[in-house]
Amino acid sequence: MEWENQKPPExxxxxxxxxxxxxxxxxxxxxxxxxxxxxxxxxxxxxxxxKSMASxxxxxxxxxxxxxxxxxxxxxxxxxxxxRHRWTPTPVQLQILERMFDQGNGTPTKQKIKxxxxxxxxxGQISEMNVYNWFQNRRARSKRKxxxxxxxxxxxSEVETEEVESPNEKKTKPEDLIxxxxxxxxxxxxxxxxxxxxxxxxxxxxxxEPASYHxxxxxxxYDMASG
Amino acid sequence: MEWENQKPPExxxxxxxxxxxxxxxxxxxxxxxxxxxxxxxxxxxxxxxxKSMASxxxxxxxxxxxxxxxxxxxxxxxxxxxxRHRWTPTPVQLQILERMFDQGNGTPTKQKIKxxxxxxxxxGQISEMNVYNWFQNRRARSKRKxxxxxxxxxxxSEVETEEVESPNEKKTKPEDLIxxxxxxxxxxxxxxxxxxxxxxxxxxxxxxEPASYHxxxxxxxYDMASG
DNA sequence: GTATTATGAATGAAGG
DNA sequence: CCTTCATTCATAATAC
Numbered sequence: 342m343e344w345e346n347q348k349p350p351e352x353x354x355x356x357x358x359x360x361x362x363x364x365x366x367x368x369x370x371x372x373x374x375x376x377x378x379x380x381x382x383x384x385x386x387x388x389x390x391x392k393s394m395a396s397x398x399x400x401x402x403x404x405x406x407x408x409x410x411x412x413x414x415x416x417x418x419x420x421x422x423x424x425r426h427r428w429t430p431t432p433v434q435l436q437i438l439e440r441m442f443d444q445g446n447g448t449p450t451k452q453k454i455k456x457x458x459x460x461x462x463x464x465g466q467i468s469e470m471n472v473y474n475w476f477q478n479r480r481a482r483s484k485r486k487x488x489x490x491x492x493x494x495x496x497x498s499e500v501e502t503e504e505v506e507s508p509n510e511k512k513t514k515p516e517d518l519i520x521x522x523x524x525x526x527x528x529x530x531x532x533x534x535x536x537x538x539x540x541x542x543x544x545x546x547x548x549x550e551p552a553s554y555h556x557x558x559x560x561x562x563y564d565m566a567s568g
Numbered sequence: 569m570e571w572e573n574q575k576p577p578e579x580x581x582x583x584x585x586x587x588x589x590x591x592x593x594x595x596x597x598x599x600x601x602x603x604x605x606x607x608x609x610x611x612x613x614x615x616x617x618x619k620s621m622a623s624x625x626x627x628x629x630x631x632x633x634x635x636x637x638x639x640x641x642x643x644x645x646x647x648x649x650x651x652r653h654r655w656t657p658t659p660v661q662l663q664i665l666e667r668m669f670d671q672g673n674g675t676p677t678k679q680k681i682k683x684x685x686x687x688x689x690x691x692g693q694i695s696e697m698n699v700y701n702w703f704q705n706r707r708a709r710s711k712r713k714x715x716x717x718x719x720x721x722x723x724x725s726e727v728e729t730e731e732v733e734s735p736n737e738k739k740t741k742p743e744d745l746i747x748x749x750x751x752x753x754x755x756x757x758x759x760x761x762x763x764x765x766x767x768x769x770x771x772x773x774x775x776x777e778p779a780s781y782h783x784x785x786x787x788x789x790y791d792m793a794s795g
Numbered sequence: 796g797t798a799t800t801a802t803g804a805a806t807g808a809a810g811g
Numbered sequence: 812c813c814t815t816c817a818t819t820c821a822t823a824a825t826a827c
Contacts, residue, residue: 376604377600377604426818426819427806427817429806430807470808474807474809475807477808477813478807481812482805484813485697653821653822653823654823655803656802656824657803675814675815701802701805702802702803704804705804706802707815708817709801709802711816
């Protein structure tokens with residue numbers, strides 16, 4: 342992503358010989374910039390949040406209780422001692438499972454399931470069936486989420502299709518949504534400036550190329566239902 | 569920005585201020601899209617990271633487990649924006665949904681859900697997931713009401729609700745775990761329309777090994793919770 | 796303000 | 812693999 346190499350907008354027409362240009366309204370431009378700005382802010386704050394939490398707690402020894410209490414009827418793993426209903430992964434198990442899912446995304450082989458089950462059994466009661474089901478569900482729901490996320494939610498559409506139908510559920514305009522603090526500071530910046538956030542590349546080790554983004558800016562109709 | 573003086577005639581929109589438009593080249597458009605996409609991916613991954621870590625604190629604090637922890641985070645962000653965390657159907661939407669439920673009686677297909685979602689989106693913010701959940705819940709609770717009504721006739725008294733009288737039955741707020749520091753920082757963020765990143769899950773999809781087998785065919789002799 | 800209810804959402808499990 | 816069901820949790824709405 343080389344924003345720095347991009348020419349400023351004034352020369353936009355020269356890039357294509359003045360033949361083909363995309364045109365955005367002032368409002369659309371504004372919203373788009375704010376969208377990016379908000380992303381930047383979110384990422385930064387997420388990173389900071391993660392840092393602070395990571396330093397404050399340790400995965401192994403995190404025992405800061407403060408205003409909280411440990412209930413005697415709940416094991417440290419979170420299982421009800423007399424719980425007799427469906428299996429619930431302990432946090433540790435969940436974390437391991439999530440990591441497994443992230444790594445070899447896909448249904449593990451049977452042997453793999455046995456292996457995982459054994460490892461997880463070190464952190465709480467579990468059976469192979471639980472692991473199997475978990476992966477099945479995890480996968481299915483990941484897909485469903487993705488499918489739902491297919492709903493177009495691009496900025497332009499948001500600006501144009503502002504509903505005022507519901508009296509008690511008023512949809513707020515994006516312009517108003519951006520609180521003055523974060524928006525203002527970024528508003529002066531051209532979005533070329535905020536291309537990189539510190540410390541994020543470390544987290545982005547997985548993704549090499551953001552090639553499969555949603556090409557929503559090219560679509561002329563933002564009808565999500567007809568798609 | 570001085571280039572708002574350029575006014576291509578074909579896109580003269582009636583903006584409140586006047587007829588100013590911004591012009592972007594195709595390339596710039598492309599880069600802009602990439603930028604947004606990358607931010608989306610980053611945010612997604614950060615949230616995942618936060619989620620997995622939050623489960624650790626959950627463990628440490630001894631609260632009951634179950635839900636993901638990106639939720640409170642989103643809540644803090646979204647609360648400022650639309651005033652609510654979870655979707656609430658507008659009266660109009662509810663009416664339509666009820667009518668649908670009476671008609672279709674039971675199983676709305678995926679395409680049907682898309683259709684319904686689109687129609688309802690004309691009357692307020694909604695997503696396919698909302699519609700899906702609504703029908704699921706509607707059916708389940710309708711069925712449950714029937715059961716209860718039946719139970720009144722035959723005094724079955726097969727009470728499965730052997731609930732423990734543990735003090736932890738009190739509601740434990742997950743927000744308490746995430747200290748005010750985090751909530752504070754996200755409070756002023758606009759997470760609007762970014763809670764669902766389009767096509768991001770698609771990016772993070774990995775190659776899956778096709779394993780078409782049935783490892784666990786409903787063995788009834790697995791019981792882990794009878795203890 | 797606090798307690799209760801109604802209900803959106805999450806998820807383990809089962810069926811196909 | 813996909814969908815569906817049942818249960819549970821958390822919270823908006825409401826009652827108190």
